[in-house]
Amino acid sequence: MPRPVFDQLWTNARIATMCGDDLGMIEHGAIASQNERITWVGFAADAPIADAAVVHDCAGALMTPGLIDCHTHLVFAGNRAQEFEMRVQGATYEDIAKAGGGIQSTVSAVREATESALLQQSEQRLHVLMREGVTTIEIKSGYGLDLESELKMLRVVRELGRRNALGVVTTFLGLHALPAAFAGRADDYVDHVCGKILPVIAGKGMADAVDAFCDEIGFTQAQTQRFFETARRIGLPVKLHAEQLSNQQGAALAGKFGALSADHLEHLDVAGVDALAKAGTVAVLLPGAFYVLRETKLPPIDALRKAGVPIAVASDLNPGTSPIVSLQANMHLACTLFRLTPTEVLRGVTVNAARALGLQEDRGSLAVGKRADWCVWSVAEPAELCYWMGGMKPDRIVAGGKERK
Numbered sequence: 001m002p003r004p005v006f007d008q009l010w011t012n013a014r015i016a017t018m019c020g021d022d023l024g025m026i027e028h029g030a031i032a033s034q035n036e037r038i039t040w041v042g043f044a045a046d047a048p049i050a051d052a053a054v055v056h057d058c059a060g061a062l063m064t065p066g067l068i069d070c071h072t073h074l075v076f077a078g079n080r081a082q083e084f085e086m087r088v089q090g091a092t093y094e095d096i097a098k099a100g101g102g103i104q105s106t107v108s109a110v111r112e113a114t115e116s117a118l119l120q121q122s123e124q125r126l127h128v129l130m131r132e133g134v135t136t137i138e139i140k141s142g143y144g145l146d147l148e149s150e151l152k153m154l155r156v157v158r159e160l161g162r163r164n165a166l167g168v169v170t171t172f173l174g175l176h177a178l179p180a181a182f183a184g185r186a187d188d189y190v191d192h193v194c195g196k197i198l199p200v201i202a203g204k205g206m207a208d209a210v211d212a213f214c215d216e217i218g219f220t221q222a223q224t225q226r227f228f229e230t231a232r233r234i235g236l237p238v239k240l241h242a243e244q245l246s247n248q249q250g251a252a253l254a255g256k257f258g259a260l261s262a263d264h265l266e267h268l269d270v271a272g273v274d275a276l277a278k279a280g281t282v283a284v285l286l287p288g289a290f291y292v293l294r295e296t297k298l299p300p301i302d303a304l305r306k307a308g309v310p311i312a313v314a315s316d317l318n319p320g321t322s323p324i325v326s327l328q329a330n331m332h333l334a335c336t337l338f339r340l341t342p343t344e345v346l347r348g349v350t351v352n353a354a355r356a357l358g359l360q361e362d363r364g365s366l367a368v369g370k371r372a373d374w375c376v377w378s379v380a381e382p383a384e385l386c387y388w389m390g391g392m393k394p395d396r397i398v399a400g401g402k403e404r405k
């Protein structure tokens with residue numbers, strides 16, 4: 001017997017590799033990995049079965065890359081069900097924020113929570129997403145808004161990555177809301193974040209990227225720019241909550257700083273689309289937040305398509321605008337509300353989501369050298385993964401070359 005050169009080989013799968021411009025389907029495909037990397041992909045008929053230590057027969061099931069949720073606020077304490085009730089009765093998200101609720105309510109809850117309570121509450125949500133086939137997730141801070149509490153959140157994010165079989169990317173959302181201690185002094189807060197918080201967080205290696213909320217109830221374009229300049233000096237990539245509730249020309253700024261992604265984008269204009277296209281910035285669409293806020297203004301999807309801007313889809317999981325603990329519900333909503341095609345959505349939660357995290361060379365598609373992250377689904381058609389809202393789970397999940405049990 002020759003020594004096996006692959007840890008495992010999975011054969012007889014319909015593999016949606018996500019290579020090329022569409023699903024990159026290999027009907028009757030097989031894939032092999034060694035350690036945490038893919039080492040062979042091709043037709044089942046050519047599969048090097050004799051070289052594999054273990055062979056799995058997928059019996060014609062669909063295989064996709066592991067799903068990537070590239071925009072979440074998964075780490076938080078408590079919930080905002082009371083505000084939900086107020087909104088049902090007519091109050092708007094902005095009304096609640098201006099009255100000191102909204103993000104501020106969660107900031108109070110996070111500051112009060114012990115680190116272990118924060119970890120435990122967040123991990124429950126993480127496990128729900130993992131069962132749906134999520135193998136990489138981005139998690140933002142931004143409910144601490146002071147050095148200690150932001151560090152507490154970021155430590156929890158890193159700990160989630162250590163304890164669970166998935167990739168976790170941490171984003172320091174320094175400019176999320178103005179903390180009460182800086183009321184009326186937004187510029188001072190921005191100075192504080194740039195001078196005292198971001199350098200410490202970056203120095204400890206706790207952030208992979210930074211993010212800001214550029215909006216009327218968030219921060220201005222000029223304030224966001226100062227924050228981005230600091231990030232650039234430190235060497236951290238930027239992302240931006242842009243044009244969600246109003247148009248602050250956030251996309252133009254994102255483009256100028258070569259942002260990994262600009263997210264939400266309901267109020268994006270033609271110039272903004274152009275800026276994203278020129279910079280190669282990913283447009284991350286968040287249909288769950290659109291739905292929960294009962295928005296009516298759609299992101300300019302056709303213009304994004306025509307300009308060739310890569311589109312990703314994410315859950316935005318958070319206690320205010322997207323209490324939806326499901327990437328798959330968001331995949332369905334992206335089709336139903338935004339009229340993205342199932343193919344666009346599947347690319348949006350794999351290859352384009354990887355790109356929104358700067359990880360496109362590492363994961364998001366099934367090709368030699370990429371991370372061995374994949375899901376096996378007993379569905380007849382890829383579109384079925386977007387068709388159901390709830391109840392769809394992969395039969396088997398491989399993350400980093402290991403099958404999750």
Ligand code: NIG
Nearest residue numbers: 103213289316318319320321
């Ligand atoms: O992505 N827009 C700002 N941030 C979040 C909402 C956070 C919250 O309401 O707690 C979002 O929608």
Ligand code: FE
Nearest residue numbers: 071073241316
């Ligand atoms: Fe968000």
